[in-house]
Amino acid sequence: MANVYEAMDVPQLDAAITELKEQAARYREAHLSLDMARGKPTHEQTELSRPMLDLLNSRTELSGDGWAADNYGCPVGLPQARRLAAEIIGVDPTNVIVCGSSSLHLMHDLVCHGFTCGVAGHEPWYKQGQVKWLCPSPGYDRHFRVTAHYGIKNIPIAMQSDGPDMDEVARLVETDPSVKGIWCVPKYANPSGITYSDDVVRRFASLRPAAPDFRIYWDNAYVVHDIYDEGDQLLEIFSAMREAGTDDLVYEFASTSKITFPGSGMSWVAGSPSDIAEARAAFGVEQVCPEKMTELAHVLFLKNLDGVRAHMKKHAAIVRPHFELVEKKLEEGLGGLGIAHWSHPHGGYFISFDGPAGSARRIVSLMAELGVKLTPAGATWPYGEDPHDTNIRIAPTYPTLEDLGKALDVFVVAVKLVAAMLARKTRS
Ligand SMILES: Cc1ncc(COP(=O)(O)O)c(C=O)c1O
Known part of the structure; x- marks a missing residue:
């Protein structure tokens, strides 16, 4: 026009x-x-979640069989919180760590882990020379700040109507071993609002990265944030990976920030069993266990995916x-x-x-x-x-x-x- x-x-x-x-x-x-x-x-x-505040009081059950919110323990989160988190994003709870209130914090910690300690036993990125990160753009500025903070070179990737330009993503990820990650907001992306098509998700799931320590940072921040009854449908990436025969490729993140109270909720990461074991060990250095009273309040309030x-x-x-x-x-x-x-x-x-x-x-x-x-x-x-x-x-x-x-x-x-x-x- x-x-x-x-x-x-x-x-x-x-x-x-x-x-x-x-x-x-x-x-x-x-x-x-x-x-x-x-x-x-x-x-x-935020007023919608106020009733959650009444669910934790001096009469609330704070521990039970295999869980305790009133003491150390459950280093990967309360089992019932892991079940809720897993149900929201459609994965197996055994591969989920619920930890703290901010998913951005978890993303930062995993980038920091790769940079300082290395991913899956490979050399830390700081020893590997200039490493690179793919940034579908327009995208979320705070993602870009995390990688820029560690001196990782952020490379813009064009966003199309169904997701990032996958030819360019595959070309870079599959040929350049200095590319260590990509930021993705696969549903209602920040800021374009688009949801990745099944084809784009399948192409992500079947990537064969040149770097064994490459991971997709799948930030599913808006997984349940539909504004119409008929929401966009996002193909679940771990099942797409099973079909494609890939593993150790994705960290998926989400939180209740825009479900209940931003900054005062629960956040989580899902990954392959070995990636989650590694993240669990890394997080275990930082703290004995996550804050679990908030996890408990969220489980009591939201209950399950239907409640969400x-x-x-x-x-x-x-x-x-x-x-x-x-x-x-x-x-x-x-x-x-x-x-x-x-x-x-x-x-x-x-x-x-x-x-x-x-x-x-x-x-x-x-x-x-x-x-x-x-x-x-x-x-x-x-x-x-x-x-x-x-x-x-x-x-x-x-x-x-x-x-x-x-x-x-x-x-x-x-x-x-x-x-x-x-x-x-x-x-x-
Ligand atoms: C795509 C995306 N990821 C993460 C966040 C922050 O989430 P959290 O509060 O869990 O750190 C936001 C906040 O706007 C966001 O838009």
Whole structure:
């Protein structure tokens, strides 16, 4: 679709810019203070989990046959918490470690383990020279920060409508032994919201890495975060690996952060029996056992996958109107102009927006001037370097619907103004 501003003659373009600047000035004068940057639940969503707090009290059973929450023990988590965690992601509980509240922490610890001690008995990465990591982009900035922190070279991989560019992934993973990992958010990816197709999952499951210490970091953060009854279906990767005859290839992560209370829940990692034995030994150096009162509270509250799904439906009822408002405002304001496209996710926490080349930084800074905070442009790419400066992550859940609507009205004007000014630049 042709860019409307590029199709205008110079007088038309100048008139459009004048009008858009006037609209922007009106927003500036309104002294707005809005935030579309935070990918976190609203207060109303966290309130849904408040009843969990009543389930742990002085009368609660804190230990039983083979488990204790009130003492050391269960170094890989309470058995009932491991069963719940395993059921949520569809794997065998014996291959799951439940540990602490943050899955990002577990991802960090496993990268740190590879870097300092080595994976599966191989040399630590710090001794292997420059090691590399694949980063499907746009992606989650905190993933990229973990690997960058250890001096690992982050390599962007193009994201397509059904997942990362698997030809490129296979080419790099299967030929370059310095590639040690890849970050993946396979369902409702942060920020694109897409879910990997069965074909993409099968291709991941059948990778034959050049490096024996390569692992896929499968961050299934949004595994149960559907906003419609018919959610996206993600093929379960460990069963795909069994079909492909591969093993020791994937660490899968998830947490209850966006199910109950972010930062105060339970997180877990699943892997092959030998990877999990190794992780268990590594984590055993850090602590005697994980915090288990929170695990117990979650098991009592959520019970099983049906309980989780029922709870997530309540989240969906709150979140869905936010996503639908973004779609409506963007379609009404920018649809058909040929200057932008955006994702239409069925779940998760984000919408990925792309404007014209060279626009994202300008839009984000204009938005800040007009009183609306967005995720910094470039954040969704390794080292903050979006090669075409197009991508902006929209986080619609946290603001109230009223604030979100206002923020999107400003956004539409900012995108149009920046697009028109970019078109004008090519004429002068
Ligand atoms: C893809 C992804 N993984 C992990 C996290 C953080 O999870 P946790 O709170 O379990 O560390 C987030 C938070 O936004 C996320 O988007």
